[in-house]
Amino acid sequence: MDIHEGAPALSVAGLRKTYGENRAVDGIDLVVGRGEVVALLGPNGAGKSTTIDMLVGLARPDAGEIMLFGVSPREAVRRGMVGVMPQEGALLDDVTVGETVTLIASLHRTSIPVEEALRRAGVAGLADRRAARLSGGQRQRVRFAMALVPGPDLLVLDEPTAAMDVEARHEFWQSMHAFAETGRTVLFSTHYLEEAEAYADRVVLMRAGRVAADGPVSAVGALGLEDAFLRLTGASETVR
Numbered sequence: 001m002d003i004h005e006g007a008p009a010l011s012v013a014g015l016r017k018t019y020g021e022n023r024a025v026d027g028i029d030l031v032v033g034r035g036e037v038v039a040l041l042g043p044n045g046a047g048k049s050t051t052i053d054m055l056v057g058l059a060r061p062d063a064g065e066i067m068l069f070g071v072s073p074r075e076a077v078r079r080g081m082v083g084v085m086p087q088e089g090a091l092l093d094d095v096t097v098g099e100t101v102t103l104i105a106s107l108h109r110t111s112i113p114v115e116e117a118l119r120r121a122g123v124a125g126l127a128d129r130r131a132a133r134l135s136g137g138q139r140q141r142v143r144f145a146m147a148l149v150p151g152p153d154l155l156v157l158d159e160p161t162a163a164m165d166v167e168a169r170h171e172f173w174q175s176m177h178a179f180a181e182t183g184r185t186v187l188f189s190t191h192y193l194e195e196a197e198a199y200a201d202r203v204v205l206m207r208a209g210r211v212a213a214d215g216p217v218s219a220v221g222a223l224g225l226e227d228a229f230l231r232l233t234g235a236s237e238t239v240r
């Protein structure tokens with residue numbers, strides 16, 4: 001299987017996933033071009049994590065097709081083209097940050113230097129610290145280093161700043177911005193309209209397993225996404 005030169009970073013058609021009676025993802029079509037920074041915005045239970053897990057091969061869709069750079073998610077991950085930061089993911093308590101990222105690097109055919117991944121994720125100073133002694137925000141940043149270390153063309157980040165304080169958030173977004181500046185693609189999920197507006201080129205608003213709106217971030221106001229988001233947030237319990 002060859003990587004298709006002109007293929008978009010991400011192409012999704014008719015994506016569905018049901019848990020029992022619950023249609024977590026109810027027919028998503030989405031194309032993300034290379035170099036775009038896209039925010040998947042939506043309230044709790046909108047289906048963001050389920051979508052992301054399917055995009056990166058962590059969950060199996062009931063229906064639909066997903067291609068990353070023209071190949072399957074598994075193949076793209078195998079080739080180190082995708083860096084993933086899932087919402088949850090345990091770190092081994094007795095293993096240091098440096099050892100953890102070195103281990104992940106060794107699982108990939110190619111990688112950037114571990115020190116560089118640690119530095120870009122803002123955890124170079126924590127290389128010798130065992131995971132058991134990390135704060136929630138520090139753990140998130142270690143997981144960001146794990147996503148960066150294969151030197152991916154696409155980063156997929158599920159609520160990356162959850163558990164980070166204001167300063168860590170700021171540093172995180174700077175790193176993400178530096179990554180995107182090199183022309184690579186980022187898809188991240190968030191509850192926060194401000195994060196989507198500040199850091200994405202494009203906002204995909206999800207509600208009840210579907211794409212409710214999709215547009216350039218410059219048009220957020222014009223599209224009325226903010227109002228839509230406020231309504232959705234207010235309705236989040238019923239959406240869930």
Ligand SMILES: Nc1ncnc2c1ncn2[C@@H]1O[C@H](COP(=O)(O)OP(=O)(O)OP(=O)(O)O)[C@@H](O)[C@H]1O
Binds near residue numbers: 019022044046051240
């Ligand atoms: N493993 C699972 N088993 C059963 N139901 C699930 C499972 N994972 C998700 N769901 C349900 O699917 C729906 C979508 O959940 P999902 O976690 O994808 O939403 P989300 O937009 O990521 O929410 P949050 O912002 O809270 O992370 C919810 O109703 C959730 O309860």
